[in-house]
Amino acid sequence: MKTAKQVQNDYTKGIILYALLYAAILFASIYAINKFNPNNFVKIFLALMTSLPIGGTILVFLNYIKNADEFIRAQVVEVFVKATGVTFFIATFWGFMENYTAISNIDFYMTYPIFWACFGLMQGIKKVRA
Incomplete structure (x- = not known):
């Protein structure tokens, strides 16, 4: 069994690796699209390649x-579920605002960073309440 420090180090290294991979693929994709104006098949492939590191972070x-040990696991899962609920609420609320008003839309790929912002917020609220 890994120590808490080893688990945390593995997590940090993995997130950094996939974040760097994401940034590299994103910049390369944007460059390729702007420089070469590829066909839609290539653009779909680039979209897939840009999204794969997100799967890695998951x-x-x-x-x-x-x-993680049982206590940390329970804490993280609770925050994860709350953040998911808040993200669903925001997405639904914003979708209705788009339908009912002239508000501009949020790009669908923003769901992932919105979720992690909600995760951080929920984690902060949990720590304040403790």
Whole structure:
């Protein structure tokens, strides 16, 4: 069994790795689209490649939950569920505002950073209440 420090280090290294990979692929994709104006098939492929590191961060997070002790796991899962609920609420509320008013839309890919912002907020609220 890994120590809490090892689990945290694995998580940090994994997140940094996938964040750097995401940034590199994102910049390369934007450059390729602006420089070469590829066809839609290539653009779809670039969108997939840009999204794959996001899947990697999710796997790293799931591995963190799996390897954490029971107390940390329970705390993280509770915050995760609350953040998911808040993200769903924001997405639904914003969608109705788009339908009912002239408010501009939020790009769908913003759901992921919005979720992590909600996760941080929920974690902060949990710590303040403790």
